[in-house]
Amino acid sequence: MSIYSMWGALEIGLIFGLVALGVLISFRVLNFPDLTVDGSFPLGGATAAILIHHGMDPFMATGAATLAAGFAGMVTGWLNVRLKIMDLLASILMMIALYSINLRVMDAPNVPLITDPTVFTVLQPPGIEDYVARPLILLALVVVAKLLLDWFFATQVGLAMRSTGSNPRMARAQGIRTDNMVLLGMAISNALVGLGGALFAQSQGGADISMGIGTIVIGLAAVIIGESILPSRRLMLATLAVVIGAVLYRFFIALALNADFVGLKAQDLNLVTAVLVTVALVIPLAKQRLRKKRA
Amino acid sequence: MLSAQNLHLTFNPGTPIETQALRGMSLDIPAGQFVTVIGSNGAGKSTFLNAISGEQGVDSGAVLIDGEDVTRQPVWDRARKVARVFQDPMAGTCENLTIEENMSLALGRGQFRSLRQAVREEMRVLFRERLAMLGLGLENRLTDRIGLLSGGQRQAVSLLMAALRPSRILLLDEHTAALDPRTAQFVLDLTARIVAEHGLTTMMVTHSMRQALDVGDRTVMLHQGRVVLDVSGDTRRGLEVPDLLAMFEKVRGEELADDTLLLG
Numbered sequence: 001m002s003i004y005s006m007w008g009a010l011e012i013g014l015i016f017g018l019v020a021l022g023v024l025i026s027f028r029v030l031n032f033p034d035l036t037v038d039g040s041f042p043l044g045g046a047t048a049a050i051l052i053h054h055g056m057d058p059f060m061a062t063g064a065a066t067l068a069a070g071f072a073g074m075v076t077g078w079l080n081v082r083l084k085i086m087d088l089l090a091s092i093l094m095m096i097a098l099y100s101i102n103l104r105v106m107d108a109p110n111v112p113l114i115t116d117p118t119v120f121t122v123l124q125p126p127g128i129e130d131y132v133a134r135p136l137i138l139l140a141l142v143v144v145a146k147l148l149l150d151w152f153f154a155t156q157v158g159l160a161m162r163s164t165g166s167n168p169r170m171a172r173a174q175g176i177r178t179d180n181m182v183l184l185g186m187a188i189s190n191a192l193v194g195l196g197g198a199l200f201a202q203s204q205g206g207a208d209i210s211m212g213i214g215t216i217v218i219g220l221a222a223v224i225i226g227e228s229i230l231p232s233r234r235l236m237l238a239t240l241a242v243v244i245g246a247v248l249y250r251f252f253i254a255l256a257l258n259a260d261f262v263g264l265k266a267q268d269l270n271l272v273t274a275v276l277v278t279v280a281l282v283i284p285l286a287k288q289r290l291r292k293k294r295a
Numbered sequence: 296m297l298s299a300q301n302l303h304l305t306f307n308p309g310t311p312i313e314t315q316a317l318r319g320m321s322l323d324i325p326a327g328q329f330v331t332v333i334g335s336n337g338a339g340k341s342t343f344l345n346a347i348s349g350e351q352g353v354d355s356g357a358v359l360i361d362g363e364d365v366t367r368q369p370v371w372d373r374a375r376k377v378a379r380v381f382q383d384p385m386a387g388t389c390e391n392l393t394i395e396e397n398m399s400l401a402l403g404r405g406q407f408r409s410l411r412q413a414v415r416e417e418m419r420v421l422f423r424e425r426l427a428m429l430g431l432g433l434e435n436r437l438t439d440r441i442g443l444l445s446g447g448q449r450q451a452v453s454l455l456m457a458a459l460r461p462s463r464i465l466l467l468d469e470h471t472a473a474l475d476p477r478t479a480q481f482v483l484d485l486t487a488r489i490v491a492e493h494g495l496t497t498m499m500v501t502h503s504m505r506q507a508l509d510v511g512d513r514t515v516m517l518h519q520g521r522v523v524l525d526v527s528g529d530t531r532r533g534l535e536v537p538d539l540l541a542m543f544e545k546v547r548g549e550e551l552a553d554d555t556l557l558l559g
Binding site for chain 1: 348350369370371372374375377379381386387388389390391392396399400401403404405406408409410411412413414440
């Protein structure tokens with residue numbers, strides 16, 4: 001594998017690290033299976049791309065994209081808590097709706113960003129190759145995002161959100177408005193995913209209507225791989241674990257696709273993902289069996 | 296103080312499984328009183344408790360806590376005034392949160408939740424102090440996940456949690472029913488201690504006539520969705536289970552046929 005592919009894997013891995021943090025919040029903290037991300041990831045990408053294309057400053061565009069995706073997540077939450085639609089179904093409805101919405105946002109199946117300024121071109125330090133600078137910038141961002149989340153979940157509101165996912169009946173008995181907690185959590189979760197989408201579009205040269213397909217799978221793969229590498233109930237370690245999981249996932253994919261002797265091609269990506277996640281799920285079981293044999 | 300006024304509630308009205316759970320349920324509990332509530336299955340005990348806590352709405356009637364009509368208020372709005380311990384030890388705490396996190400949640404019951412740190416050092420001092428009272432060594436395990444504790448331990452912690460913040464009414468929902476006899480007695484003694492120490496107005500639903508008479512100031516018996524017996528003071532002192540049974544038969548003109556009530 002070339003050094004270029006390695007940095008590329010790190011770059012995309014870190015972007016998916018943001019997605020993984022978002023999926024961690026909805027899936028693990030709120031116990032809300034959320035497929036909205038397949039729509040909010042491209043919403044972030046589409047919003048950022050179209051705004052940049054029309055001349056907006058890339059940072060503002062990225063911010064707007066994040067807010068838009070967060071709002072989409074809130075709508076999913078609203079469908080669930082106000083209209084009493086089952087969580088998974090609500091997220092699927094939103095995902096489907098977003099497909100059309102994203103096409104509307106882009107007014108086309110894709111929006112290229114070739115010569116336009118991006119957050120990366122603006123932040124590009126002289127003397128470092130761009131394919132090295134991008135992952136480093138992303139690393140800084142992901143670290144900040146992770147630390148912010150760790151801080152948030154240690155606050156009273158964050159704890160209230162965690163209890164909403166863990167035991168909503170008890171949470172309500174403690175005076176917590178679980179409905180609002182779901183809305184807030186879904187907003188934050190999808191905002192992170194949308195941010196990932198916006199950065200993905202800017203690093204990959206554009207937004208595309210199909211860029212979101214399978215986002216939930218990638219997010220879950222990252223969470224599961226992370227949890228099997230670094231099992232811990234402590235949220236601070238879980239946030240670290242899922243980011244590591246996302247990066248590792250991309251590395252494995254890159255390795256698999258670059259390994260000529262196996263003959264894998266881009267269309268085998270989903271199969272490779274499925275195999276990887278299965279292996280990751282089996283690792284804790286295998287560890288247990290090994291321990292029992294030794295004992 | 297609590298006032299339930301003529302509560303009516305029917306489940307599945309107009310269908311073959313229609314059940315009149317509450318039929319004019321009325322009960323006034325003055326501040327500081329400890330009331331035990333008994334009744335056979337289907338008498339409406341849990342429904343009544345849920346109507347007070349807000350988990351269950353009523354068709355008609357009113358629930359007043361300290362003079363405030365809370366009948367239409369959702370659970371989270373009533374939480375400021377209502378403390379509750381559930382029957383299922385797993386239902387009263389968040390399994391994957393630590394002991395101190397659970398207690399921090401309870402300390403903030405009904406309060407505005409801010410972006411301040413949830414578990415602060417001065418809180419830990421309070422938590423350790425209260426946990427030490429249990430004599431279970433839990434004060435040294437603040438950062439353990441509460442899911443590691445046994446049912447009895449979790450129930451004891453739930454009780455402590457209910458008393459961390461002042462309440463207008465403490466609802467105990469058959470909270471020893473899921474425990475073995477020895478642990479149940481431990482939790483019951485703890486209950487009496489905590490209620491006395493904090494002067495809490497308490498309503499304890501129990502399945503056991505023995506328990507109902509041993510603890511508290513007043514015993515109320517429910518049957519078919521309303522109060523049929525209400526004993527306190529001198530009449531109650533020295534009452535035995537057979538006496539309670541006789542009173543029931545006199546009022547209802549029928550024998551009480553629920554084994555669990557008698558054997559519990």
